[in-house]
Amino acid sequence: MRIRFALAATVAAGTLAVVVSAPAQAAEYSSALKVKGVQYDAPGRDSNSCSTGNSKSEYVTIKNYSRTATVNLKGYVVKDTTTSNKFTFRADHYLGPGDYVKLRGGHGTDSDAKNVVYRQNCNFLWNNDKDTIYLYKPSGAHADTHAYTKSRDDRDGNGYITFHG
Template identity: 75%
Template sequence: MQIRPTLAATSALSVSALAAAALLTAAPAHAGTEYSSALKVRGVQYDAPGRDDNRCSGGNTSKEYVTVKNYSRTATVNLKGYVVKDKTGNRFTFTKSHTLEPGDYVRLRGGKGTDSDAKNVVYRNNCNFMWNNDKDTIYLYKPSGAHADTHAYTKSGNDRDGNGYIGFHN
């Protein structure tokens, strides 16, 4: 049985309600699962420029990063306790306080370095690559364990220019 709305039922809906319904059903180009969270994955440099070399001294793991952005217009968010994880279970937990003002972001880089709120960078202090160069899934969890954001990518499907970077929530 197919149910069709009648003209009277349709006209009862306001234009703004129809617009809101359309927005709810629209999906971004790199659709991930949408969760209610101010923090979202802005993008990932999943393939570090150059030949992959995970040596702590002279390697290029610090050129691989994920950017987490505070998309709230009003809320300041502390990253302490947030977790970034990949599909195979590699994970990083923000153990220190890093405050993101509305619109601010942080790049979580591989390798070793000095965290800097002024430079918007946190290092994993691990010289192994976290993101696969062909495909992977990025998970962002709130300190409570609830999902904040998730994005799956494939090199062939999402990296149109082949530069090793994919943006989300642009």
């Protein structure tokens, strides 16, 4: 993992000020898998009822940006800023080069053919105003991270934000 730090020093009126910038998000993590986008605000009125709710319409898309490697999602973790909202891929799910998977809320049958994995949980994972999406490798290393705010990042107001093309 490469992390770039910028160091700037300014001397003014006998005072030394040092400014250190934080590592850039996402671009600095070495991983073929990245968060392509997130439907953080499911269409309709939010309801996490398993029978009538819309949590299945909330999802995060994870894409394999490698041109040659197939990656097994088993052991990868997706979480938000709270420690209790997380999902670990427990079964083999292979993403070939350029392939993607939508990790959806709600209950359903995982399908490689339909590129979908369900969290088997009807609670919403992403906040509708702002949140941070973390993707971790099975080793615990960062694969990708993106913070979003509705007002800054969702220009058309449709509840979907794209991070990587």
